[in-house]
Each structure stands twice: as structure tokens, then as C-alpha cells.
Amino acid sequence: MEIVMVHGYFLRGTGSNLFVANTCRELCKLGHQVKLFCQEEKPQLFDFIETAWDFDRHNHNITIVYQQATPYPGKCQLYRPNLNGFLPVYVYDNYPGYVVKTYSDCTPAEIEAYIEDNRRALDAVVDPGRTALVLSNHSIMQPVYVARSRLGHCRHVMTVHGSCLNFSVRHSLLLKEYAREALANAEWVVFISQYSRLEFLAFFDNDPSLYAKSLVIPGGVDLKNFISLNGSSEKQAEIDGLLARLAAPPLIAGQPSAATALWQTDEDVVRKLGRIDFTDEKIILYYGKYLWTKGVQLLIAAAPLMLMKNHRLRIILVGFGSSRDYFETLIKALDQGDLAPLSH
Incomplete structure (x- = not known):
């Protein structure tokens, strides 16, 4: 056909x-x-x-x-x-x-x-x-x-x-x-x-x-990409493979900005991911476009409350979009206890 x-x-x-x-x-x-x-x-x-x-x-x-x-x-x-x-x-x-x-x-x-x-x-x-x-x-x-x-x-x-x-x-x-x-x-x-x-x-x-x-017609799930892993050893092997692929020269292209392509990988992504304990930490993962309509700002605003109750919690945001700078400013403001930058 x-x-x-x-x-x-x-x-x-x-x-x-x-x-x-x-x-x-x-x-x-x-x-x-x-x-x-x-x-x-x-x-x-x-x-x-x-x-x-x-x-x-x-x-x-x-x-x-x-x-x-x-x-x-x-x-x-x-x-x-x-x-x-x-x-x-x-x-x-x-x-x-x-x-x-x-x-x-x-x-x-x-x-x-x-x-x-x-x-x-x-x-x-x-x-x-x-x-x-x-x-x-x-x-x-x-x-x-x-x-x-x-x-x-x-x-x-x-x-x-x-x-x-x-x-x-x-x-x-x-x-x-x-x-x-x-x-x-x-x-x-x-x-x-x-x-x-x-x-x-x-x-x-x-x-x-x-x-x-x-x-x-639901979009469905590709079972070759989304599979259940048996135990922490399989998970670590997948993480190690991911870090190796991300470290390959063609993928590391510098920090994204308004003047560059949307899907470039952050130059420090391997270092950031390498600090995560995927075995013992509780992971909340957001994967999608950085838009306020997706509710990312609500997740960020709730982060201090969640971290007070679970110190082993880690929130990972993966995506691209025009609201990235705003979300990073919000994270910085919460981290420093200074909301003044959000008023500009």
C-alpha cells in the first residue's frame, strides 16, 4: 500500500x-x-x-x-x-x-x-x-x-x-x-x-x-525501548551504556541557546548524570518540552516540600524549549531563597 x-x-x-x-x-x-x-x-x-x-x-x-x-x-x-x-x-x-x-x-x-x-x-x-x-x-x-x-x-x-x-x-x-x-x-x-x-x-x-x-487510537508504547529491568545490575549497565553514548564526540555540542539547534546535548550532561545514584535514590523524571502548560513550574515549586520529606529524592528534567531559562531561574531562586529575579 x-x-x-x-x-x-x-x-x-x-x-x-x-x-x-x-x-x-x-x-x-x-x-x-x-x-x-x-x-x-x-x-x-x-x-x-x-x-x-x-x-x-x-x-x-x-x-x-x-x-x-x-x-x-x-x-x-x-x-x-x-x-x-x-x-x-x-x-x-x-x-x-x-x-x-x-x-x-x-x-x-x-x-x-x-x-x-x-x-x-x-x-x-x-x-x-x-x-x-x-x-x-x-x-x-x-x-x-x-x-x-x-x-x-x-x-x-x-x-x-x-x-x-x-x-x-x-x-x-x-x-x-x-x-x-x-x-x-x-x-x-x-x-x-x-x-x-x-x-x-x-x-x-x-x-x-x-x-x-x-x-x-492511543499512541502505544514501543516495548523494545521501554522494558522492565531485572535488578540494579541491569539498570546500572543501561546507565553506563547511556553515559558512554552521550560522551561520544558527535553528541556533545555545547549548551543550547537561542542561537543554536534545539536538540543539542548539554556539554556537562555526563558529569551531571554521573553524580546520580540510580540504585538508592528515588527518581522523579520529567521528559518533554519546556512549556508552562506542561506544569513543570509546579513540579519545581513543590520540590522543596518533597525534599524535606525525602532527602534521597532527585528530580531530573529532560527536554528543550523556550521556557528553559525561566525554569532555571525559578530553581535558582528557590535554592537561594531569593524570589526577586522572578519579578523581572
Whole structure:
């Protein structure tokens, strides 16, 4: 089966990025042929990507930029539309090589130009007659340019991710109309949880037609990555292996900053992790994006109370995002007993 996966961003870091990467890998394992449209610039990091192609500035012609043998019966071709350096997002972050604006700050002309760049890319490569299924992500704008492309009459399943609704569509009547355009074209609207489904339906006034074609498909767990360890010796072996991989030169790239890539590893990460007693300490781990909506600040604020009751407790925060500086300032203020920096 030939499947087109439409994702306007990358394959690392955020929940929707990881969702798309893992879904494409599983589709390839099942023997499907996948055409993946996204902005991922490092295809060599993904074992399921057979070839990667870049578009010219008009999104009419493509040039192969990467090729490798893959271990799966199905093959994935990655196509990177040329956005002419402009990337609209739901939550602001710095992405090197792009002028980044949140959708709420974009002009209608900028939004239409972005949609048109991606529509041209789709129409230049895909064959609706051979496409059995289109999988789009978020409620704007990926399913919008699917609807406007030659794929508009293909079977279309749209997966909703929370950041799009809560940071963009909820705050703009224009973006809500784009979402309605996308929803009208999708045959099914998929949610990762029942909570997100009900939240989305409520925002669209519990529209009966939307209710009828919405369903929940949990993201699941990759049991090859998330496994139970038998005893402290197995745990220590895993930790030692992790530290060895992190110490490898390609991964240590300095402290992240606004001017550098988002997924660089902190240069002192091995030293920090080496101080942790994973056998005897009680670990609370946060893994995700650094956003206030995730509640990280609540965990930090509660840390002194928890540490008073359990001196062997350690809280580990792993992630990236624009709120990192704020969270580090909050930690420093609590540690020094001086809340003045938080007032600025």
C-alpha cells in the first residue's frame, strides 16, 4: 500500500514529531511504501528512511540528497518542501535556517503562501491514483494543503495533536476556519486520548458530523525501548551504556541557546548524570518540552516540600524549549531563597 504522511515539521524532539517518526517506521515494518513530507534535515538518523529529496524554490522539481539501505520490507521516501525560509509554528522556538512566527502572529498572506508552497510540493510528487491513504497531522495547516492538493479526493485520516488547538486555533477565528476546512476534507479524525477528543469536540460545539468521524487510537508504547529491568545490575549497565553514548564526540555540542539547534546535548550532561545514584535514590523524571502548560513550574515549586520529606529524592528534567531559562531561574531562586529575579 502506498501511504502519504504529511507533517510540516521535524522528526525529533516534540510529541507529534516522535509520533510521525514511529508511525512511519511501523508502516515500513508492515511492508507499506511511505511518502513522507516534512522538514527533517537529518534523514541519516532514521533507519526507515531510504531516500531524502529536496525541492527547488518553486517546489516543482526535486533533487536526491540522501540514500541508504533500510532493514524493513517497506520503504520511506522523505520529501522536504522548500518553504523559502519561513516556518509558522504553534509554539515559538528558534529553528536555525528559518524565520519563525507563531500562527497567531502570521498575516493571512504569509499563511496562504506557506499553504501554497506545500501544496505545490505535494502535487509535484504524489500520484492520487496510487495513493491508498493520506495521513496528516495537526488540525492546521497540513490537512488544509492536503485538501487543496490533488490528494483532496483520497482517503484522508487527520491526527490531532494538542498544541495546535490550544496555542493557535483556540485564539483565532481565522485559524478556526482553516481547521474547519481541514475537518471537512478528512474521512476520519484521530485523537491520541479520549481527553483530547472531548476537548476538541467541545471547542467545535460538539458538531454531530465531527463526532461521528472522530475516534481514539492511543499512541502505544514501543516495548523494545521501554522494558522492565531485572535488578540494579541491569539498570546500572543501561546507565553506563547511556553515559558512554552521550560522551561520544558527535553528541556533545555545547549548551543550547537561542542561537543554536534545539536538540543539542548539554556539554556537562555526563558529569551531571554521573553524580546520580540510580540504585538508592528515588527518581522523579520529567521528559518533554519546556512549556508552562506542561506544569513543570509546579513540579519545581513543590520540590522543596518533597525534599524535606525525602532527602534521597532527585528530580531530573529532560527536554528543550523556550521556557528553559525561566525554569532555571525559578530553581535558582528557590535554592537561594531569593524570589526577586522572578519579578523581572
